[in-house]
Amino acid sequence: MAPGRSLSLVTSRTALVGMVVGVALGLSLKPALLFVFPALPMRLTTLGPRARSMTAMGATIAEAPSAQRVGLEQEEQEELRGKEEELAELEKLVVQGDMNAHFRLGQALRKGRWIEQDFDRAFELILEAAEQDHVRAQFMTGLMLIRGEGCEVDVETGMNFLTMAAEEGLAKAQNAIGMLHLMGEGPDGEDLLSAAFWLKKAAEQGNAEAQYQLGTMLLEGHGLESNATWAASFFEKAALQGQAEAQEAFAQLLWKGVGVPQSKAQAARWFSEAAEQENAEASFCLGCMLRTGE
Template sequence: MPKLLPVLGLALLALASGPSGAHAQSADLVLCDRIAADPSDPDKPSDIKGVTEIAPADIPTAIRFCKQAAGAARRALFELGRAYAANKQMAEAIAAWRRAADKGSTSAMVELGVLYATGAGMTKDEAQARKLFERAAEAGNPRGVSNLAALGGSGTSSADPARARDLLAKAAETNPEAQYQLGLMLAEGKGGPQDDVAARAMFEKAAGQNHPGALERMGAFAEQGRGGAKDRDLAKSYYQRAADLGDQDAKKALKRLECPFVLKDKRGNLVSNLCF
């Protein structure tokens, strides 16, 4: 396993840093975090960036070490669920997320809520999705707040987009995911007036903490001149940083910037991009 050695080195360094560090987290948990942590997970250690998608080559390693660490930390259970989902083992992913949610993982609650809301991998149940999003939102998870607002309809006051803005604004003081989610609401005019300047400020704040989605949005805002100056070079820089972190929309945007002209057939379907 070519990727295992450098990651294992990091784990051994973490354990060698001192007795308290060794007791705090095992090598299995360090490895699990390094290759399977979600950037938006509130349980994620601050020194771990996380990955938007687990690299295909890392999936077997993630399953192995996250499974071994699952008894030590609820975030390892959540990350094990991510690894199973990446491997298209949805029954195992759901089981891991249920266990993590039972232990208080708000990220696992959100993932289960999304599955219930969409009917992916389980029977569609909007009421159950709402309960899970509410639990996550009440615990301060930004995705729980935004997903609850998106679900809309009847329910607690948290389902009100205006209320969601208030909750996100509080969390956005320190949390990059909340900054990103609040930026989206401001940009789209959900829960209050549209405000591109404020949205750009939120995206910029989250981008400063290497949030992939916020970096991509900053690229789009700079490219379009929304909420501030129009700057193609700056847009490209933001897109590149987001793409380096695995953001697929940013990768597409980079190609569009580099190859702005397209050839289409008679039906209007894309045939090829022209690069100059």
């Protein structure tokens, strides 16, 4: 018996309609040292002049700006100046009607890394490019409409823009529209035939997420005729690209010998790969294998 659960479709709508914002915080060396070792200087003063001298020397070294740190600060300042110049140039190109500049400046405003974040203007710029058949802008307009970034949520119109980009061959748009049909987010609800059609298009272009989802549909016969061999093939392709869920799914098939020749050694390999990416099911299965000595 396999150590894991049966495979199921991953249909979390947060994969497409949610937006994740990451914030990195830095802590300078001196506050960090004082926080970790608040009593260290007081304790060393009881050890005599030599200890006090060493402590003072260490503090001087810690506070002195290193050549490396100065170099990094200069590099960051130069990069910032370069980005400011690039943004100023994009503004000029936008005025001239350059649609690629519309898209790039819109993306900068949406992300807010080198410029103050402004979803409203970002949406306006990207939409203008999308309406002029800029494929990546069509994809992003679709996502922004579905998420409500700088606009009212409008899933149906968002799907229309995604479909435009998908029809132009953009794999991530094909995957997105396929997933929306799979999750029943469209005006007609769940549409498995459309889901399979677009996921297959994206999978054939090497989109790992689409390969995993298509493999799951094939394995479970969900909207497609069940075919474990084809499912294993798509899982393997996605697994080789580092898709953790596909790695775990492929390992399950290898463990059971479903769609592929049974190989517990290869199953352990792929469980391990997925576990390193913090896939809980793979970690559990790998633990079971280690405990039973398989």
